[in-house]
Amino acid sequence: TQDVPVVNPACALSDEELELAKDVVLDLLGWGVQPEYLIECGISSHAIYRIFTDLHLRLPSNLAYIASG
Numbered sequence: 001t002q003d004v005p006v007v008n009p010a011c012a013l014s015d016e017e018l019e020l021a022k023d024v025v026l027d028l029l030g031w032g033v034q035p036e037y038l039i040e041c042g043i044s045s046h047a048i049y050r051i052f053t054d055l056h057l058r059l060p061s062n063l064a065y066i067a068s069g
Contacts (some may be wrong), residue, residue, distance in 0.1 A: 013047065018054075025051050035060035 004016060011025065038048055039062050052059050 004067065013050070018050065021047065022055055029057075037049050037061045039063055 025038070028038070035048075035052070035058070039045065039060050045063055048060065048063060051057075
């Protein structure tokens with residue numbers, strides 16, 4: 001099996017997947033989707049945290065994220 005490079009074990013996204021996720025989130029926010037709705041839809045808190053912090057965006061108010069480490 002081929003190992004997939006992981007950006008963050010808690011997030012478990014490859015670099016390519018993370019960049020695609022950032023693009024999608026930016027599109028959604030640009031279309032007026034509220035950040036809190038992304039959490040309500042079931043997107044991983046770890047993924048949301050990583051994407052939003054990488055993009056220097058305000059974290060959704062309903063984000064329940066506990067940093068590990």
